[in-house]
Amino acid sequence: MDSGRVFVALDFDSNAEAEAIVDRLGDNARAYKIGLQLLTSAGPDLAARLAVQGKDVFLDLKLFEIPASVAAAVRAAGRVGASMVTVHAMAGPRIMAAAVEAATDFPRLKVIALTVVTSVTDDELARVGVAAKVDDQVVRLATLARAAGCDGVVASPREAAKIRAQLGHEPLIVTPGVRLASDGNADHARTAGPAEAFRAGATHIVLGRSITRAADPAAALASAFRVCFEVPRG
Known part of the structure; x- marks a missing residue:
């Protein structure tokens, strides 16, 4: 299994904090997710530097x-x-199609549609x-995203x-809400382990606090890889 299928989430308030984790992980980590927290507080500079270094960057x-x-x-x-950017599937086909069209100038950039965030429950x-259950709504939005x-x-x-x-083998499926055996669920209502x-x-998983808050992030990532590598590609 390609280690680039595991994104480490840099959920920090500053580039200095995020860079400290990147330095500790070194060549062990090939892919990083940068979200609204770091982008809002520190801008896109770190994302650009990681991309220049050959890392896969999921914005x-x-x-x-x-x-x-x-x-x-x-x-x-x-x-x-x-290498990836997210658009809300709930925004609808026209907006998703605009995102896809805009990405055509950047061959490496994949447009990934967010279905239902992992903290949301049926009740919410x-x-x-929305009368549908979460899993039905997710499949509906995923189908809409592929059509766009x-x-x-x-x-x-x-x-x-x-x-x-529903959609076959072709589309990418990126799964946050992945937890190692020793972790709690934190903000995620719908979770599973990496092997599951x-x-x-899933084609890609996102690991955050499991790695970045570990006493030894490199060892925690290596342990996660061992679990992932036990899963045969289907």
């Missing part, structure tokens, strides 16, 4: 705006050197007027198998 922007604004943000992600969907041309989707490990059954996520059909 988790969760874009949900008018088509022109989403397209502009996707192009900005491409100029930074990102109902409270915002997205390269893949973000969903929890719990829905990966249903997405794979890959068995269910």
Whole structure:
């Protein structure tokens, strides 16, 4: 299994904190996720530096705006050197299609549609007027995203198998909410371990505090890789 299929989430308030983890992981980590926390506090400089160093950079922007604004943000992600960028599937087909079109100038950049964030439960969907259960809503949005041309989707490990059954082997499935055996669930309501996520059909997983808050991040990542490598590719 390619170690680039495991994104380490740099959920920090400063580049200095994030760079300290990057330095400790060294060549052991090939891929990083940078989200709204670090981008808002420190900007895109670290993402650009990681891309220049040959790392895969997943910019988790969760874009949900008018088509022109989403397209502009996707192009900005491409100029930074990102390999993945997220757009909300709930934004609808026209906005997702605008993201896909904007990415065509950047051959390495994959547009990934966020379905339902991993903290959301059936009850919370109902409270915002969505009658469907989470897993049904995830599959519906994933199908919509593929029709709009997205390269893949973000969903929890719990829905990966249903997405794979519905959409086949081609689309990427990126799963946050992945936890090692010693971890709690933190903010995620729908979680699983790395081996379970890959068995269910995930192409990529995201590991955050499991690695970055460990006493020895490199050892924690190596342990996660050992678990992942035990899973045969399907």
